[in-house]
Amino acid sequence: MKMVMAIVPRDEAERVLEALVSAGLTATFTDSRGGMLRQAQEALFIAVKDEDLEQVLTIIHDSCHSHVHVESSESGGEPFSSHPAPGTAELGGAVAFVWDLDRFETY
Numbered sequence: 001m002k003m004v005m006a007i008v009p010r011d012e013a014e015r016v017l018e019a020l021v022s023a024g025l026t027a028t029f030t031d032s033r034g035g036m037l038r039q040a041q042e043a044l045f046i047a048v049k050d051e052d053l054e055q056v057l058t059i060i061h062d063s064c065h066s067h068v069h070v071e072s073s074e075s076g077g078e079p080f081s082s083h084p085a086p087g088t089a090e091l092g093g094a095v096a097f098v099w100d101l102d103r104f105e106t107y
């Protein structure tokens with residue numbers, strides 16, 4: 001078995017959960033915040049059989065579409081400056097972590 005932890009934007013979490021349930025899968029979720037802008041997100045935890053892993057990852061990929069491109073307007077860049085150098089960041093979308101689940105019990 002595998003454990004998938006997917007961090008998805010809060011406004012897309014319902015779409016992911018509905019797609020998982022429609023496919024006969026389940027997930028536990030919790031609110032989370034993080035990233036550069038401390039965005040509101042959902043952390044989904046999905047225990048899945050090895051043979052269903054690709055289906056879960058495809059559902060997450062196909063259900064999460066938001067990407068926000070942020071550019072810094074600061075014009076620093078001088079050595080040892082206290083202002084951040086100009087830069088860009090991709091925000092949004094989903095991040096999935098997968099690890100082996102050696103044991104799981106229900107009580």
